[in-house]
Amino acid sequence: MKAVLKLDEIKRLVDIPQLIHEIEIGFVLYSDGRVNVPPVGFLHFDDPPGDVHIKYGSVVGDERYVLKMASAFYKNPDVGKPVSDGLMLVFSQRTGALELILLDECWLTDMRTAAAGAVAAKHLAARVTHTIGIVGTGVQARLQLEFLRNIVECKRCLVWGRNAIKVQGMIEELRRRESIRDWGLEIQAATNLDTLVSQCNLIVTTTSSDTPLIRADQVRKGTHITAMGADDHGKQELDARLLAMADLVVADSISQCIDHGECSVAVRDGLIRESSILELGNVIKNPGMGRTREDQITIADLTGVAIQDIQIAKMVEHALRANDDH
């Protein structure tokens, strides 16, 4: 076994533009059927309440396979600990040997999730983004914005969340970030969600809502929405009629999205057909499948696929090797 890396060491090895590129490649491999991803494993605990996701898989014929564990224990803040934790394990596909333990505390999961948002925006957003809208105030709300900096030129951003104090806290924190200051982005709180939806043409929803937040009639022509909150049964951020109204609905994984993403309700209720959903990897490979007109409404439904974990873990290993070689 070659190395055990802690979070601070891992952070030094991740380059955001490169990560976005690797995640893009990963989605293409996935949609090409070149990734072996068994069903997600789950463990649920009641007292205290906790959920554990176990994702694993490999690119066929690759050097590595990867297992990722990510946990959420919702009462952790009561004892001064973050809700999320996790690690990734990298193994040799030739011998089964464990090559690398990444004690990333769920940071790599956050990063690969944000990278998927950037990939979706790159391939689906309108050519000109005049205002970015971020719905939610958690880790992903901030990271999604940070990653979009690499994808879109934009001077204005609105933020909305249920809790106005958290919105203000997030805006102040973002304004202090050097990366955001360099970007020259002006960030403001939206007085309500309707304002945000009507004024923004690139919207990212990052909440764990279990009831639709954005209605079909709120959304203007030319808007792209990336919904990345729904990653399990019962979660929903978009009105299913919005998916029916959209010109394009793109899933990171069609099978996962019709099971537990935004697409699940829309397909179940007969508002869209499964066959009308595109898969992100195919859109990346065939730009003609994506947005073709500025006035189209596009939706990306992201549930998180193990190929993202495989790609980021491999990227960290390569960066570590490159460092060791110098």
Place this chain on the structure above:
Amino acid sequence: MKAVLKLDEIKRLVDIPQLIHEIEIGFVLYSDGRVNVPPVGFLHFDDPPGDVHIKYGSVVGDERYVLKMASAFYKNPDVGKPVSDGLMLVFSQRTGALELILLDECWLTDMRTAAAGAVAAKHLAARVTHTIGIVGTGVQARLQLEFLRNIVECKRCLVWGRNAIKVQGMIEELRRRESIRDWGLEIQAATNLDTLVSQCNLIVTTTSSDTPLIRADQVRKGTHITAMGADDHGKQELDARLLAMADLVVADSISQCIDHGECSVAVRDGLIRESSILELGNVIKNPGMGRTREDQITIADLTGVAIQDIQIAKMVEHALRANDDH
């Protein structure tokens, strides 16, 4: 995260009699429905051929949950590496925090498997074992015998395997072991399997055979057989009619054994009913359910259950803590 232990450190923390006891407790917890064990995860590779098992679970209300990975890459000996590898991870059930990484290289899996054989013999073998029969020459063949030392008094052992040279090698190696010498056990090669089955009243089969090795008509009254080779679809060591003839058929996990253990063929072919199979944890708890007469034929069908991984991992952690306290 508290510690990463390597194999040599782990070996110093495992006490065999205590392990047998912990595995016994584990089977009772399992049969009492107090263990949460999701289905086993699998990864299969073709070139080079490799199988990975991912087992995870927890005792309800316990301090810990455990994930175990065990791999078999069959061409590893070509590059001078053992076929099997693996590790165990121990997490807090209160916070999801990773507490311990056990880089056991599959040794803990071997040990907990051998312990299950000892538990089965303890509760099902006749009061007097005159001759032990070991079928197979691999790691488990040796370990099963080593563990039986803690359970039965016996002065004679016969070994049979398809490859006579391997049988001889194994016998010579066992004779050199201090633990076997202390036991005073006389170990000989059986000239054929029929001799072994007719002369032994405690038999352990440890092969990866996919065709039945032991026939119903070979087995004498009073014999106990533990079959632990079949741990996946297509493997079988005992003639299904032997299960029909036996007075007691005991499974480590009824659901696993009717899916891919010795019981699967017998149930599928209508030779035994699922309702007639006992579960090991229930036999441990209710001795009256086990062997009641010396002339009974009993069979234990062991497929390996995640509770065994949970129990051995927790035991190692406790031993580590006890060491740290001194």
